[in-house]
C-alpha cells in the first residue's frame with residue numbers, strides 16, 4: 001500500500017514524439033495506471049502499472 005505516499009508520488013518520464021515534448025505523467029488515484037496528456041496536442045496516454053513494478057522510467061510515445 002502506498003496510499004499515504006503522495007509526496008513521493010511515482011511518475012514516468014514520457015517523450016511525446018508527436019510534439020517532441022518531455023513530460024512527466026503521474027500514477028492515478030487508484031494506482032493502476034500512469035496517466036497524462038501531451039502538453040502540445042492533449043493526446044492522452046495511459047500505462048498500466050506492472051505488478052512487480054518497473055525500473056524503466058523513460059518511455060517514448062509515438
Ligand SMILES: [Zn+2]
Pocket residue numbers: 016018019020038039040041042043
Ligand atoms: Zn502531442
